[in-house]
Amino acid sequence: MTAPPAPGAQLRHGRVSLALSFFVQGAVFALLVTRIPAIQDRYGISDGLLPAFLAAVPVLAGVGSVATEHLVKLTRPSQVLRWAQPVVCLALLATGAVGSMAQVAVALAVFGLSVGVLDASMNMLGVSLQRSYGRSIMLGFHAAYSLGGIVGASLAWVGAHWYLSLAVLYGPVVAVLVPLALIASRWFVDRSPGGGERTPETCEAGHTATTAPVAMKLLLPLCLVMAFAYIGDSTVSNWSAKYLQDVLGSSEQLATVPYNVYMVTTLLGRAVGDLGVRRFGAAAVVRAGTVVATGGFAVVAVAPGAWTGMAGFTLLGLGLCVIVPQTFAAAGRLAWEKYGPGASDSAIARLNIFNYVGFLIGSPLVGALGDVWSYRGAMLVPMALVLVTLVYARSFGSPEDGYGDDHERPRTADVGRGSNGL
Structure with missing residues (x-):
């Protein structure tokens, strides 16, 4: 038995771009969860009502994950991820910028649904890319997520230390992360039904046959x-x-x-x-x-x-x-x-x-x-x-x-x- 050949440039670019996606997601999620007290104060959410708001996010994320199972039968996971990530970022911005409790409830609902789609499609790409590499790289993607979480939590600390409003904190971060995510998504690599790299051409020719x-x-x-x-x-x-x-x-x-x-x-x-x-x-x-x-x-x-x-x-x-x-x-x-x-x-x-x-x-x-x-x-x-x-x-x-x-x-x-x- 022989070791697999070194991964080509397309796979290497796909690995870097997906790691960036994991990093962005880690930062965005940390910016939300570490500023929950500030969100509660801004919109006057009572202690009794707060658990319902918080529980709704993972429940809707589960719904989003279920939906992703069906979405990837119609299109490539990379396309699902490419458009889910900006939605998550914009939902974070809306959480800090809207004007009422009802509006922040909608923003958190959108955040939850899109996070479920994002998490599922992101890990789909990670697993398929790992198989194409022929060696373990999945932990590295999650390391990028952890690094993003540390960066996001640090930014949240800066916002709290300098008494920045949520909109002022989230606005510049989202303005950087959305273009970064969209640019990185150009190099995502899917997997073809035959087992190789799944390009747009091979996917259009028969991605439904892989389900x-x-x-x-x-x-x-x-x-x-x-x-x-x-x-x-x-x-x-x-x-x-x-x-x-x-x-x-x-x-x-x-x-x-x-x-x-x-x-x-x-x-x-x-x-x-x-x-x-x-x-x-x-x-x-x-x-x-x-x-x-x-x-x-x-x-x-x-x-x-x-x-x-x-x-x-x-x-x-x-x-x-x-x-x-x-x-x-x-x-x-x-x-x-x-x-x-x-x-x-x-x-x-x-x-x-x-x-x-x-x-x-x-x-x-x-x-x-x-x-x-x-x-x-x-x-x-x-x-x-x-x-x-x-x-x-x-x-x-x-x-x-x-x-x-x-x-x-x-x-x-x-x-x-x-x-x-x-």
Whole structure:
């Protein structure tokens, strides 16, 4: 068996352009979620009504993901992504610039729907491009998302520090990101029914022939892994500051640090994660990430003080960061192998829904358990859920060497396969 040839210029350009798309999405999403208190104050949204506003976004994002499964039967995922991303950016601007509560509700609804379309189509392109490359590159795309999240959160901090209005904060950012996204989209690379690069010509000639139904039974283990990973992620994003301050007795300033550390370690873990997948296989990397994340939750639950708690959140970032990208990659591979090329897009659209399921469940679950039990005990629940990933780790690997393209590779180059059958 021989390694695949080096990717051509079109694939390399496609990789860079898609990474830019992931970066833009990370920045935009961070700019929204980190300024929720400011949005609430601007439009007079009550504490009782705010959860309904926040829950509507992931619910509608799930609807958008379902719609994407059908959209890509009519056109290429790259076209769906190309026009969904500007809509997301403009919806962010509208969220900070409209004049009433009803109008911001519409803006958030548009944001939610378009985010679902964007997330699904973006990961479809990532998985197909990874297959064309013949080696793991999916974690790198999600590293770009994490970098965008750090940049977006930093811009949000600048806006809060200088008391900028939401419109003043969002306006210049959107003015830069929309042209950037549209220019980058010119180099997106789809995949053809025959397995090569899917150009507009090959897609028009027969993209509908690549579509195929996917049984949810095949995807169920990965759907659970996705949901549990996002329960863990939402626990950190929603409760780390409160946990450090109220349970571990940190200062208000120190309580803001864990999530920033979590984001940085997520970026670092994803930046090097593809190398681990190429060397050890996806199943081994996911197992290792699961063990590290479980250990992070355990450290947080028993931490005697704030600094130990921050060490636990650091471990969480290093562990959780590899699971979601590899879950998308594994779903695309399983559907491709069982149903054919087009089934990969359908599988990813369905799997993406459980991203939002985990996001919806995680925060209220930990909050409810913290109120009726204790917040230390509440940390053990997402820990146990993430640990379940070990049961399903075989879904990330396959003993066969063949990749489904016109060539084969050494096992260490496999994407979504563990060595020695892991």
